[in-house]
Amino acid sequence: MKKNLLAGVIAALFASAAQAFDPFVVKDIRVEGIQRTEAGTVFSYLPVRVGDTLNDEKAAQAIKALFATGFFKDVRIEVEADVMVLVLEERPAIYQIDFVGLKEFDKDQLKKGLKDIGLAESRIFDRALLDKAEQELKRQYLSRGRYAVEVKTTVTPLERNRVSINFTIDEGEAAKIKQINIVGNQAFKEKELLELFQLQTPGWLTWYTKNDQYSKQKLTADLESLKSYYQNRGYLEFGIESTQVSISPDKKDIFITISVNEGERFIVSSVKLAGDLVAPEEDLRKLVKVKPGDIFSRERLNETQKAISERLGKEGYAFANVNSAPEVDKEKRQVAFTIFVDPGKRVYVRRINIGGNSRTRDEVVRQEMRQMEGGWYDAEKIQLSRQRVDKLGYFSEVTVETPSVPGTSDQVDVNMNVTEKPTGSLMLGAGFSSSDGIILSGSIAQQNLFGSGKSVAVAVNTAKSRETYSFSYTNPYFTVDGISQGFDIYKKTYDPTGTSYAKSYKTSSIGGGLRWGVPIAEKESINFGVAVDKTDIETFADSRRIYKDFIKEFGNSNTSGTVNLGWGRDARDSLIYPTSGTYTRVNGEMSPVGSLKFYRMNFQHQRFIPFTKDLVLMLNGEFGMGNGLGGKPLPFYRSYYAGGVTSVRGYDVASLGPRQSDEAIGGNKRVVMNAELLFPMPGSGMDKSLRLGWFVDAGQVFGPKDDFGRYSKVSLADLRYSTGLAVAWTSPMGPLKFSIAQPLNDKEGDKTQRFQFTMGTTF
Structure with a gap:
């Protein structure tokens, strides 16, 4: 059988000058030599079909088209009795890409970078890409300051025309910034200027921040900080003349020299x-x-x-x-x-679009909007709307964009994009004490029930001596104009029988109440409510006199009907991550009916003062006082307590104040003051989930009456102080708060607790 061979692309391209065979009508097309590639794939790229007349020109086009696919290393066309035979030699496929000596990067991260240049598993192997791959890997390491990195590539043939690519990497040591010099400065000392820089020489925290490793982006930001520092102090014509970055021969040390021209002060x-x-x-x-x-x-x-x-x-x-x-x-x-x-043209808002809320209903977000559709654009109202949505607490991030409407010059849309976060919380706790044995506690709450903005909470705390069961419900938009409504139900038991506690008293309480909130201004609201409580008390032979006297005067079963009235103003810029503004609330509680008549008043003022973009001072002050009405005392089980992670850190929970036989019995006055310098975790960038704070706490509880019927007076000299470091982390597992505190003036008998924390999980 006669065969005519077309030997490669070059012969085909010159076929017009000297034909290697006579043109013929193709009766069939046969493909030989393929292992992975489907025949249908070959035919889809082939410009010749059965019934076409094959000549040298069409043969050249066919060879060129198949080579262009990149699938084949060799392409030949043979003719056999009017049958076009394609003899193909496939390029090998990449079976796997692996790395040896990899520590600095995640393997998948490097594979993604190689994929961007065309080298990836299951793709056709192109040896020309290996050099690019090595350069890409080195580029990744150079971005981490590892200038001594070495990369060697090994290609291993495998069965079924496949290859395995192995990169052996010697990462070397990361080059560290040895020295940063500023030349030409006269007005300010070099040390003062270098404190502005993010880049620095190795220090105690640079192992975490990596700021001792050179980064072009960080250097650019530092130079901008340097320029701003001078221009904010009068040096209008300040300029950076040159920046030199050099590396030592062993590629371990980096030297940065910055030459500046300060100019005159204006x-x-x-x-x-x-x-x-x-x-x-x-x-x-x-x-x-x-x-x-x-x-x-x-x-x-x-x-x-x-x-x-x-x-x-x-x-x-x-x-x-x-x-x-x-x-x-x-x-x-x-x-x-x-x-x-x-000013340009005055514009109005065409449409308000809400995005990113897969669970939360649109109406929950829209009812917080103060900018209306069809109204004139008001930047202040748009910013206020963003803050109100942020304060809902349902979203980890709230952003607003105001793009112009295409084809118009006087209309914009307001696009509010939210990033939802888990709004349910499950708090579980377990512990053991010699007195109570196993202690179990837990609560479950959902602030955004079914995306409606309503909230419910169920709490259970069970120990041998104390049990608490409670249920709460709140509808923040009971009416369309923002009046909220809610109710609370609870059952509490305190029974130290069978524990090592002194058998002071035993109580059982059941109660509930209704509450409403009414907005009276953009950032202000008043709240009021009514509640009923019934408490049964039992004392023991060795109970303290304060409890026996109470039973003798008021009996062992008491009811109280309370009326609550309060005012609050929330002018913080954010509920999630406040950096400025104030928060103030005043609450009064009075029980004018029932067997017990008393009142309690509480005041809190909180202020956030920003020093810099990342440094915020939080000041908090709280004062509470209560007493009985008609010359009667405040019921001892409605007393104030202090101490713990939510008041004065470093002291045990509810341990401050008057004590009898080493037991805190509470008081009728409470003072708590906190000052905390808040800042992000170094190296966390824009991440708002982790925040540190250096704090100073002060507080104390005063009262009750002494043997002569007098209450102890509030005295600053009796305050307890502490200082320490706190961490608040909105972790993937839930909100975590930790504090390490050092009591500054603890007295004999005070119960201290230097490490304290709260934790839970969200859903």
Whole structure:
């Protein structure tokens, strides 16, 4: 049987000059040599079909098309009795990619980088990509400061025309920043300037932050911080002349040299407003934070431009441009600014779109919106809407965008995007004590029931001496205008019988109440409610006199009907991660009916003061007091207590205040004060789930009456103090709070507890 061979692409391309065979009509096409590739795949790329006339030109096109697929290492066409025979030699496929010596990276992370350049398992092997692969791996290591990395590649043939690729990596040691030098600085010491930098020489925490490893991105940010530092202190013409980064021959040490030109320090001579001001000039001038006679500050100038832009946004000018033009007098070292205002067109909101809420209903978010559809754009209302949605506590992140509507110049949409977080919490606890034996506690709560915004909570705490069962329900939008309604039911038992406790008393309480909340301003509300409680008390032969006297005067079964009234104002910028604003609440509780008549009043004020973007001071003050009515005492089981992770850390829970026979008996006055400097975990970047705090706590409980019928007076000298470090972490398992505290003035008999924590899980 006669065969004509077309030997490769080159012969085919020159077939027009000298034909290797006579053209013929293809009666059949046969494929030989393939192992993995389907014949149908070959035919889909082949430009020749049965019935076509095959000549040298079409044969060349066929060979070229099959080579272009990248599947084949060799392509030949043979002719056998009007049958076109394709003889193919496949390229091997990559069976697996593996790494040896890998420590710095996760294997999947490196595989993703190789896949981006075309090298991946199950793909066709192309030896030309190996060099690119090695360079990509080295690039990944260089980004981690490992400049001495070495990569060797081994390709092992396998059966069924496959290969295994193995990268042997010698990671070497990470190069560390040996020295950072700033040249040309006269106004500020180098040490002071280097404190602005994120990059640094090795320190006690750099093993975690990696800030002692060179990063181009970090250096760029540091140079910008350096520039801002100078320009915020009057050096208008400050510039960075050069930056040199060098590495030692052994590739272990990095040296950074920054050359600066400080220029002269400038004073602001005047500030003018120009352009279409729209708002009264007097109002806008109040927003100008750069005053004549001040040292020039780029930060204050930017704040001025931002404040004016936001003020115009309140009037509906969403795309206002506010820019400043300086006039520099180098001889006098003065600079004058003209702030140009271009409000643009006034725009209104076409549509409000809610995104990211897969569980929470749209209406739950929309009822917190203060910007209305069809209304004029108001930047302040949009920001307020974002804060209100954030304070719901249902979302880990809330962002707002205001894109213009395509094809219009006077309309925008408000796109509010939320990232939902688990709003249910399951708190479980187990412990053992010599007195109570095994102690089990737990609670389950859902703040956003079925995405409706309603909340329910069930709590159970059982020990040999104490049992608590409670159920709570709240509907934050009982009415459309924001009146909330809720109720609480509980049953509590305290029974120390059979424990090592002194048999002081035994109580059993059951009760419940209704409550309502009414908004009276954007950030203020009042709340009121009614409740009923019935408590049975039993004393023992060795019970303390304070309890026996109470039973003698009021009996062993008492009921009280209480009326609650309160006022609150929440002006914090966030519920999740507050950095500024205040929170204030005042509550009063009175029991004018029943066998026991008393009152209790509580006040709390909290303030967040931002020092920098990441450094926030939280101040908290609480005061509570109560007493009986008609000359009667406050029921001892309604007394105040302090101590523990929620009041004065470093002291055992509810252990502060008056004591009898080493037992805290509570009091009728309570003072708690906290100061905490909050900051993110070093190296956590924008992550808001982990926050540290250095704190100082103070507090005490005062009362009850002494043997002469007098209450102990509130005295600052009797306060207990502590200091320490706290960690709050919204972990994947749930919210965790830890504190390590050192009591500063504990007295004999005080129960201290230096390490305290609370933990739970979310769903």
